[in-house]
Amino acid sequence: MAAEIRLFPCLTDNFGYLIHDPATKATASIDAPEAAPIVNALEREGWTLTDILITHHHGDHVGGVAELKQKYGCRVVAPHSAKIADADLRVGQGDVVKVGELLARVLETPGHTLDHISYVFDSEKALFAADTLFSIGCGRVFEGNYPMMWDSLLKLRALPDDFKLYCGHEYTAANIKFALTVEPANAALKARAEEVTRLRAANKPTVPTLLGEEKKANVFLRADEPSVAAGVRMKGRDAAEVFGELRERKNKS
């Protein structure tokens, strides 16, 4: 039986995510920005929380963990990180986490933070990339460096085109505005811009998106494309350097 995935807003612009295994009734929350919207979503569905899969230590991703653990006695899965206390299971690159009968593969994707991991549910073709990869954007590089973050993005880019990206924040409209300054002639990007305008006007989320579409339209996944290098006047330069320049420009935009 296919998993059921729910997404809902948390805090200002975070996404909350639940993934539910109908066979075993196990339900995981990917991160826990705050408890209340997650409890509401669980009650709406009649689900009980069995697991929280943490991606990184930032407060807007772990703020609800203690309250949810207290309420449901759920298992907390987290990266190897001194900045995250009280995990029941620590995971790193290549580990597989079971949510009921669902399997989540762990990819280490450092850069935004050093402890950042992403979860891949291959059977559901679902990637939970939190603050590493956004739709038409990527996370700020707070703790790592640009080559490290570029390597992390390459790991995610290697996943198949028909996988869905579930990211940590609703930042897509602002990301598109920036991306169009780099690749104004990118047809996939222009199409995505129109789609996002429609979705936002209808007050709908812009995720999930297909990874294949992101590969065509997300300039941060395209730092090794000549058109992107040209867009930041760095033709012929190393992809990690082009990526760094993109990130610097986005920070100032």
Ligand SMILES: [Zn+2]
């Ligand atoms: Zn973060």
